[in-house]
Amino acid sequence: MVPAMAGRPFVFLDRDGTxxxxxxxxxxPEDYHPIAGVTAALQRLRAAGFGLAIVTNQAGIGRGLFTRAxxxxxxxxxxxxxAAAGIEIExxxxxxxxxxxxxxCRKPAPASLFAARDELGADLEASWMIGDHAKDVELAHNAGCRALLxxxxxxxxxxxxxxxxxxxAVVADLPAAVALILGSA
Ligand SMILES: [Mg+2]
Ligand SMILES: [Zn+2]
Known part of the structure; x- marks a missing residue:
């Protein structure tokens, strides 16, 4: 038996609404409105050693509302x-x-997080998923990581x-989620 690699903790991020x-x-372009405090919160996660990845359903492509481009x-x-704020999304x-x-591949199917485990070396048990939907929470459970709504x-x-x-936990916003994660580490 080859022992599994230890892996790195990740925080997986929903995009829209998070x-x-x-x-x-x-x-x-006019649809783009970053939520307050997100940049500083992600910088804190990076400084604490968490990898970051985004997991997003974009059914608007499949529905023909906008294109992949x-x-x-x-x-x-x-x-x-x-990236300009020093935040790498892996x-x-x-x-x-x-x-x-x-x-x-659509949330809450766990394929995305299993890919992060296999491709990025994410340790799912040590990782978190943050999102604004019940399906983000379900995704975390399906993949074996912890969820914050x-x-x-x-x-x-x-x-x-x-x-x-x-x-x-259910928390106000991404900065509050990050405070909880860093406080529990
Ligand atoms: Mg969302
Ligand atoms: Zn899909």
Missing amino acids: LIEDVNYGYR DYDSFHGRLLDDL ATYMCPHAPDEGCT VLTGHGEEEAARLGERPPV
Whole structure:
């Protein structure tokens, strides 16, 4: 038996409603509104040694509301802004499919986080998923990491529809989630 590599702790980040405002199928330059405090919070996670990756469902592509190229330029702006603040996002796992396409990459399916384990060396048990949807919480449970639900984006409605496997905590926003993670380390 070859012992498993220890792996690194990651914080997996939902995008819309968690890092930037969720404007419903945003892709135009005017749809881009970073949520307050996100940059400083991500800098704190990086300084504490967490890897960062984004996990996002973009069904607007599958529904024909915008193109992959639209997504690439919109998402690239976020990555560029974060990089300019010294924040490396090691991967973005993006599902472009509509819900009825039956793909295996759409949250809450765990394929994205299993890929992070295999490709980035993420230690899922030592990692966290932060998002504003019940399916972000479900994703964490399906992949064996810990979940935090934020109340930005759709978080208020989603907090009412959490299933039998709740998150570790429901917190105001990403900076509050990061404070909790760093406080529990
Ligand atoms: Mg979201
Ligand atoms: Zn998919």
